[in-house]
Amino acid sequence: MKRSAALRFHATLATxxxxxxxxxxxxxxxxxxxxxxxxxxATQNGGTTGGAGGQTVRATTGTAIHTALCNxxxxxxxxxxxxxxxxxxxxxxxxxxxxxxxxxxxxxxxQISNVTIVGVGSGAVFDQLGIHIREARNIIIQNVTxxxxxxxxxxxxxxxxxxxxxxxxxNVWVDHVTLEASGGESEGYDGLFDMKDNTQYVTLSYxxxxxxxxxxxxxxxxxxxSNGNITFxxxxxxxxxxxxxxxxxxxxxxxxxxxxxxxDSGINSxxxxxxxxxxxxFEDSKDVLGTFYTSxxxxxxxxxxxxxxxxxxxxxxxxxxxxxxPTSNTSVSIPYSYKLDAANCVPDVVNRTAGANKxxxxxxxxxxxxxxxxxxxxxxxxxxxxxxxxTGTNLSLGAGADGSSKAGGTSYGNVIDGNLGTYWSPSxxxxxxxxxxxxxxxxxxxxxxxxxxxxxxxxxxxLLNHDTGAVLASGSxxxxxxxxxxxxxxxxxxxxxxxxTPRIAEFETYGG
Numbered sequence: 001m002k003r004s005a006a007l008r009f010h011a012t013l014a015t016x017x018x019x020x021x022x023x024x025x026x027x028x029x030x031x032x033x034x035x036x037x038x039x040x041x042a043t044q045n046g047g048t049t050g051g052a053g054g055q056t057v058r059a060t061t062g063t064a065i066h067t068a069l070c071n072x073x074x075x076x077x078x079x080x081x082x083x084x085x086x087x088x089x090x091x092x093x094x095x096x097x098x099x100x101x102x103x104x105x106x107x108x109x110x111q112i113s114n115v116t117i118v119g120v121g122s123g124a125v126f127d128q129l130g131i132h133i134r135e136a137r138n139i140i141i142q143n144v145t146x147x148x149x150x151x152x153x154x155x156x157x158x159x160x161x162x163x164x165x166x167x168x169x170x171n172v173w174v175d176h177v178t179l180e181a182s183g184g185e186s187e188g189y190d191g192l193f194d195m196k197d198n199t200q201y202v203t204l205s206y207x208x209x210x211x212x213x214x215x216x217x218x219x220x221x222x223x224x225x226s227n228g229n230i231t232f233x234x235x236x237x238x239x240x241x242x243x244x245x246x247x248x249x250x251x252x253x254x255x256x257x258x259x260x261x262x263x264d265s266g267i268n269s270x271x272x273x274x275x276x277x278x279x280x281x282f283e284d285s286k287d288v289l290g291t292f293y294t295s296x297x298x299x300x301x302x303x304x305x306x307x308x309x310x311x312x313x314x315x316x317x318x319x320x321x322x323x324x325x326p327t328s329n330t331s332v333s334i335p336y337s338y339k340l341d342a343a344n345c346v347p348d349v350v351n352r353t354a355g356a357n358k359x360x361x362x363x364x365x366x367x368x369x370x371x372x373x374x375x376x377x378x379x380x381x382x383x384x385x386x387x388x389x390x391t392g393t394n395l396s397l398g399a400g401a402d403g404s405s406k407a408g409g410t411s412y413g414n415v416i417d418g419n420l421g422t423y424w425s426p427s428x429x430x431x432x433x434x435x436x437x438x439x440x441x442x443x444x445x446x447x448x449x450x451x452x453x454x455x456x457x458x459x460x461x462x463l464l465n466h467d468t469g470a471v472l473a474s475g476s477x478x479x480x481x482x483x484x485x486x487x488x489x490x491x492x493x494x495x496x497x498x499x500x501t502p503r504i505a506e507f508e509t510y511g512g
Contacts, residue, residue, distance in 0.1 A: 135167050
């Protein structure tokens with residue numbers, strides 16, 4: 001039955017009133033939030049896609065952010081929250097619901113999953129109010145500024161960290177953010193980027209951390225060694241006293257970061273931790289790497305770093321700097337692919353890319369910052385381009401196939417037979433299908449072709465290197481996607497959201 005014009009008019013007024021009261025504007029389901037693709041350890045353990053494929057909402061208050069979380073169908077329903085304006089204690093209230101667990105005066109991402117928070121428009125500033133992630137997974141935070149969060153004094157924020165992760169957190173990607181304070185612990189400030197109590201598979205990329213006594217830590221004490229698998233790349237640490245970061249137990253990978261004015265100490269690897277430190281630029285700093293303030297040693301593997309006007313203190317007791325000529329005392333194996341910029345260009349590249357409101361620029365590994373565009377094949381913000389279908393030999397023809405449970409009457413082999421009239425379907429609305437070879441194949445493009453009559457059914461997906469679990473690309477509609485050339489034996493297309501039962505006619509793969 002159609003509603004009358006009057007009813008529609010009153011509904012519109014009600015929606016407008018809700019938006020004005022809460023700062024929440026609901027948008028239509030979104031194909032993408034232009035968040036790009038996770039890097040580093042955040043690509044492992046199934047990958048990090050945040051709210052990809054979910055509804056997009058716009059929030060201008062902290063209360064609106066909480067409302068968006070609480071309005072979801074469940075605590076794992078994907079959602080993209082676009083934030084604009086200043087979020088502070090005055091506009092951040094607790095909101096209750098079955099899909100959320102929020103608190104007043106802090107952005108609380110607790111006991112939830114599949115969320116993206118991204119700054120848009122004129123920018124998003126979290127002023128004297130932190131973002132805290134607890135018992136959560138698959139979270140993306142991008143293009144926001146968090147400043148002057150205190151653990152004591154007025155106002156007081158829960159925990160005091162600009163961004164803090166604690167208690168069974170998995171798969172978080174924090175990208176192009178600015179985290180800053182106006183002093184150290186004596187002024188009431190705590191860490192800028194902290195991870196505690198079993199936090200793993202996190203990447204901090206293209207971000208600025210500055211003017212703080214504490215850059216961040218991994219592990220709250222010498223006994224808290226349940227954290228690790230953390231990547232830091234293309235970040236600027238500037239005017240930081242210590243903890244850049246402090247690492248207790250676990251593995252961390254630091255590459256292509258610019259460390260400037262680390263006043264007391266820098267990367268503090270201790271309590272059995274292992275740090276891989278590649279092609280970073282350390283400048284005007286003291287004791288940038290070593291084990292400090294403890295007798296429990298940590299370890300490091302170093303290569304390609306530049307130490308520009310770095311001073312080193314003498315080794316004694318619980319002060320064990322790695323310099324003046326740092327050498328490796330362990331080896332660290334990294335499970336994901338990455339491209340290293342030369343260390344001598346890191347200050348320029350980081351200056352042009354790191355922090356909020358830099359246009360989400362990234363490096364191509366050749367010291368050249370890139371502007372992500374929808375047609376850039378290295379930018380998965382819009383990886384499908386029907387006007388640019390793959391060309392060449394379809395490597396899937398003659399390969400093998402398998403996958404998750406399939407619907408009756410369908411076959412895995414239907415996606416590799418070159419026949420658009422046959423197809424594979426999962427047993428429900430989500431599932432995965434794989435193409436596999438007996439020896440390594442080099443793949444750089446994939447074309448997912450839905451069967452006639454079912455086009456557009458796939459709403460969100462991930463493309464995985466099945467050998468390593470790395471996420472090669474993700475998106476919201478089937479079609480052609482390009483990614484870095486990858487050698488593998490099995491590649492998996494995983495449907496994570498659909499409007500019905502998907503019907504995949506062909507899973508085409510191409511080299512390059």
